Amino acid sequence: MSVTANHPGSAVPDVAGTRPRTQHVAELLFRFRELGIVLALLIVVGVTAAFNYRFVQETSLQQLLSGASIIVLLAIGETLVIVTRNVDLSVGSVLGLSAYLAGTMFVHHPTVPLPLVFLAGLGLGLVCGVVNGAIVTVARVPSLVVTLGTLYIIRGLDATWAGGNQVNAFDLPEGFNKIGYGTILGVPYLGVIAIVAVAIATYAMRTFRTGRDFYAIGSNPDAARLAGIPSGRRVFTTFALSGGIAGVAGVLWLSRFGSVDSTAGSGYEFQVIAAVVVGGVAIFGGSGTVLGAALGALLLNTIDSALVVVRLSSFWSQAMQGALLLAAITFDRLLALRLAPSLRTRRRPSDG
Amino acid sequence: MTEPPAADRPAAESAAGRGPLLVVDHAQKSFGAVRALIDGSIELYSGEAHALVGENGAGKSTVVKVLAGVHRSDAGRLLLEGVEVGFDNTAQSRAAGIAVIFQEPTLFPDLSVAENIFVGSQPTRAGRRIDRRRMRKDAVALFDQLGVKLDPDRPARGLSIADQQIVEIAKALSAAARVIVMDEPTAALTLSEVDRLFRVVDTLRAAGAAVMFVSHRLEEVFVLCQRVTVMRDGRHVLTQPIGELTSQSIIHAMVGRDLDALYPKTETARGEAVLKVERLTREGVFFDVSFEVHRGEIVALAGLVGAGRSEVARVIFGIDKSDAGSVEVNGMKLRSGSPTAAMAAGVALVPEDRRQQGLIMDLSIERNVALASLRRVRRFLLIPFGSERRFASDWATRLQLKYGRMSNAVSTLSGGNQQKAVLAKWLAREPSVLIVDEPTRGIDIGTKAEVHRLLSDLAAKGVAVLMISSELPEVLGMADRVIVLYEGSISGEFTRAEAGEHVIMHAATGLVGGAAA
Numbered sequence: 001m002s003v004t005a006n007h008p009g010s011a012v013p014d015v016a017g018t019r020p021r022t023q024h025v026a027e028l029l030f031r032f033r034e035l036g037i038v039l040a041l042l043i044v045v046g047v048t049a050a051f052n053y054r055f056v057q058e059t060s061l062q063q064l065l066s067g068a069s070i071i072v073l074l075a076i077g078e079t080l081v082i083v084t085r086n087v088d089l090s091v092g093s094v095l096g097l098s099a100y101l102a103g104t105m106f107v108h109h110p111t112v113p114l115p116l117v118f119l120a121g122l123g124l125g126l127v128c129g130v131v132n133g134a135i136v137t138v139a140r141v142p143s144l145v146v147t148l149g150t151l152y153i154i155r156g157l158d159a160t161w162a163g164g165n166q167v168n169a170f171d172l173p174e175g176f177n178k179i180g181y182g183t184i185l186g187v188p189y190l191g192v193i194a195i196v197a198v199a200i201a202t203y204a205m206r207t208f209r210t211g212r213d214f215y216a217i218g219s220n221p222d223a224a225r226l227a228g229i230p231s232g233r234r235v236f237t238t239f240a241l242s243g244g245i246a247g248v249a250g251v252l253w254l255s256r257f258g259s260v261d262s263t264a265g266s267g268y269e270f271q272v273i274a275a276v277v278v279g280g281v282a283i284f285g286g287s288g289t290v291l292g293a294a295l296g297a298l299l300l301n302t303i304d305s306a307l308v309v310v311r312l313s314s315f316w317s318q319a320m321q322g323a324l325l326l327a328a329i330t331f332d333r334l335l336a337l338r339l340a341p342s343l344r345t346r347r348r349p350s351d352g
Numbered sequence: 353m354t355e356p357p358a359a360d361r362p363a364a365e366s367a368a369g370r371g372p373l374l375v376v377d378h379a380q381k382s383f384g385a386v387r388a389l390i391d392g393s394i395e396l397y398s399g400e401a402h403a404l405v406g407e408n409g410a411g412k413s414t415v416v417k418v419l420a421g422v423h424r425s426d427a428g429r430l431l432l433e434g435v436e437v438g439f440d441n442t443a444q445s446r447a448a449g450i451a452v453i454f455q456e457p458t459l460f461p462d463l464s465v466a467e468n469i470f471v472g473s474q475p476t477r478a479g480r481r482i483d484r485r486r487m488r489k490d491a492v493a494l495f496d497q498l499g500v501k502l503d504p505d506r507p508a509r510g511l512s513i514a515d516q517q518i519v520e521i522a523k524a525l526s527a528a529a530r531v532i533v534m535d536e537p538t539a540a541l542t543l544s545e546v547d548r549l550f551r552v553v554d555t556l557r558a559a560g561a562a563v564m565f566v567s568h569r570l571e572e573v574f575v576l577c578q579r580v581t582v583m584r585d586g587r588h589v590l591t592q593p594i595g596e597l598t599s600q601s602i603i604h605a606m607v608g609r610d611l612d613a614l615y616p617k618t619e620t621a622r623g624e625a626v627l628k629v630e631r632l633t634r635e636g637v638f639f640d641v642s643f644e645v646h647r648g649e650i651v652a653l654a655g656l657v658g659a660g661r662s663e664v665a666r667v668i669f670g671i672d673k674s675d676a677g678s679v680e681v682n683g684m685k686l687r688s689g690s691p692t693a694a695m696a697a698g699v700a701l702v703p704e705d706r707r708q709q710g711l712i713m714d715l716s717i718e719r720n721v722a723l724a725s726l727r728r729v730r731r732f733l734l735i736p737f738g739s740e741r742r743f744a745s746d747w748a749t750r751l752q753l754k755y756g757r758m759s760n761a762v763s764t765l766s767g768g769n770q771q772k773a774v775l776a777k778w779l780a781r782e783p784s785v786l787i788v789d790e791p792t793r794g795i796d797i798g799t800k801a802e803v804h805r806l807l808s809d810l811a812a813k814g815v816a817v818l819m820i821s822s823e824l825p826e827v828l829g830m831a832d833r834v835i836v837l838y839e840g841s842i843s844g845e846f847t848r849a850e851a852g853e854h855v856i857m858h859a860a861t862g863l864v865g866g867a868a869a
Contacts (some may be wrong), residue, residue, distance in 0.1 A: 017379075207481045211771055212482065213471075215463060216460045216463060218462070219461055220458065220461065223460055224442075224460070226454065228421075228446050228472055230443070336379060339510075340510065
C-alpha cells in the first residue's frame, strides 16, 4: 500500500512482539505490496525457464521488456487517474488515433522531423485528455461514463479517418522504426523510456504536493474539499496527463509494430486497468503507486508470453489475467480485513 | 505553557481599546426552504476564548461553516480586522488565518497521520519537494505539544475518534492560525485529553489568537472561556462575559421555553424484560456490555461520541457481529450478525444518520415508509398498485407527517419530517423493541417535542425503547433508566430519580462512581 511504502526511511514501530506474528506479516505485505509482485514475477519467469531455458535468453528478456513498455506507459497515466477515484477508459482509443496520426504524417511527409511527430502525438493526447477532464470536472459527469463515451467517439473518428487504410513499415523512416527495436547497452529503447517515465512519476507522486493531493482526493473527496485542495483542477490534470501519455504511447506503439490501421490499441483500456489493479492501486482511489502499477503491467505481459512458451492457448492467457485480477483484489481485501482489528485497537505505538 | 490554571485567570479585557479580530455581522444562510441561519452574529477578540452555545439546530455549525469557507452566507458581513472578507472555499479561509476543527473528523484514511496534518501545506525543500523528514519531525513536535503519543507514520485508517480529533487539532495548530474555531472538540476526548487541549488553548490565547469554542458542555465553557454567545433557532440571543452568567441563565437562553413541554414523558407500568443484552463484546469497540430493557420502558444509552453507543445498537440489530456475549429478545437468542433475524424477532433500529442509513432519499415518501413492511403490503409476490400508498398514508396520519404528496421524493421533506418518515417505516412493523439513535438530531424544536411524545406513547403501549442520545436534557427528560458508556464499557446506570446532569457527565467522562457528584 502506498501510505507507508512511500516513506521507506521512516522507522516501522516495533510492534511485532505485542501482536500475533501473522498480523505482522500481513502488515508488511500491505506496506510493501511491490515486493509481492516482484516475487510473483520471479516465480513466473523461473517456472517458465524450467520449461524452456530460452525464455531467459537476452533477446527474449528484451522482448518481454519492450512488449510491456507500452502498457506500462499507459498504466502510469491510468494510475494517476484511478488514485483520484476516477477512471480513464479512453486510453486505448487515444493511443490508436495517435498512432494513426503519426503514420499518416510519415506517409504524407516522409522527411518530417521525429520530434515533431512525437509533439503531434502528445498534443492530440492532451486534447483528448483535456476534453475528458473538462467534462468530468466542469459538468461533474462520472468519469466512467465520460471516458466510455470518448472511448467510442475517438475510436469512431479513427475508423472514419483511416477507413480501410493501413500504414506499413516501409512507409516509416528507418530512424523511427529503430526506436521500436533498438537497444542501448542491451536494454530496448522502449524499456528505457518506460523505466525513466515510471521513475519520474513514482518520485513525483510522493514528493510533490500535487501528487499527494491526488491521493488525498481519492482517499476522502469531502475532506479534500475541506482541506482546501483544488480537487477539480487536480482531477483535470490527471486526465490531461493520462491523455498526453497515451498520445505519446501511440507514437511509440507505431514504432514498435511498424504498421497501423483503425483498430490499433482496441481493448488496451482493460489490459491497463487490470495491470494497475494487479499492481496494488485501489480501484476506489487513495492508495497505490505508479511503480506497483508498472510491475503489474510487466507481470501480466510476462504471463502472456510465458503461456506461449508453455504452449497454452491464448484463451488461457485471458483467463489467467482475469484470475490474477480477482486474486489481487481478494488478496487486498483479505489483508485489509486481517489488519482492521489491529488498526482498531492500536491507539498508540509502544513507548520509546 | 506556564499559564496560571484556567479558573484563576482574570476575565479577558476583550475590548481593551482594540477592535475585534473577527466579526460575523447578521449573517444569514438558507438551504432550500430551511433557514439554518437567520441572524448569526459573533465578535471574536484577540486573546479570548469565546464560547458559542445553543441547542442542536440553533445554527452554530452553520456559523462555523461560514467561517471555514464551506458555505458563503446569503446576507450579512464577515469582517477580519475591520476589513470585509468573504470565503468561497476553505483554502481562502485558511489563507486568511482561520483554522477550523470540525465536529466530524475529516481525515484521509489512506494517508499517514503526518501527511494528514500537513496536507496542502507540507514543509518543502528546494524545488518544492516535500521534506518528509521535517514533516515527520514537525508532527512529533505537535504531538509533544499536545502531550500525546501517536505514530506519525501509521495510516489514519482505524484511528479512534479521539485520536482523529487529536490529529485535527494538530492540523489546526500547524497552520499557526489567528482564529481557531473548534466545533465540539471535546465530545470524544477523555478528561486528561480535554485538560491538555485546554492548556493548548491557553497557550494559543497568550500568543494572541482568538479561540471560538462550540460546545454542549457548560462546565467546560465556564472553565475555558471568557465570553459566551448563545444562539437559538438560527438567531443570536445574547453575548455576555462569563462572569455575568450562570448555567441556569445560559440554559434558559438556549432553550427559551418550558422544558416540560419538550419532554412529555408519562409514567408507565414496567413489564417483563424484552431485550436482554449479556456480556456483549466487540473487540476494540466495546466490552462486556450487559443490560435489559423492559416492556413499557425507555432506556437511554448515554455517553460521549465514540463511547460505543451506536456500535452496541449496531451489534444488537445484527449489522456488526459480536465477538462474545449474547442478545435475547423475548427469551429468544438472536443470531449474531443477522439483521434479518433481529427484524424477525421484532427489533427495529432507527439509525443516527437518516439521510444515509434510514431513508432512500430519491424514493417517494410512500415507498420509503412501506419499505420495511413489504411483506404486509404485497399479494403473493406482487405489490398491488396503490397498496403502498394506502399503507403509508395511514402511518403518515398517525405520526402527523407534514408532506405535499405521498409520491414526492422523501428528500423534499424537512429534517424533522424525514425523521418521522423513518420512524413510520419502522413503527409500521409494530416492533417489540425499538432502538432509536439520536432521534431528534438536527430537527426543529416543535417536531422534536412531537417525536418525544411519540416515543412516550410507544412506551405506554408496551414497546421497549432503547434511546441513544447525546443531548442530556433529552436523556433526563425521556428516560426511565440511563445507562452510561465510557470507552466501550458501562460506567454507570441510573434510575430516573438518580439521574442528573452531573452524575451522567461524570460517568460519561470516566470518573468512577457517578454518584460522587
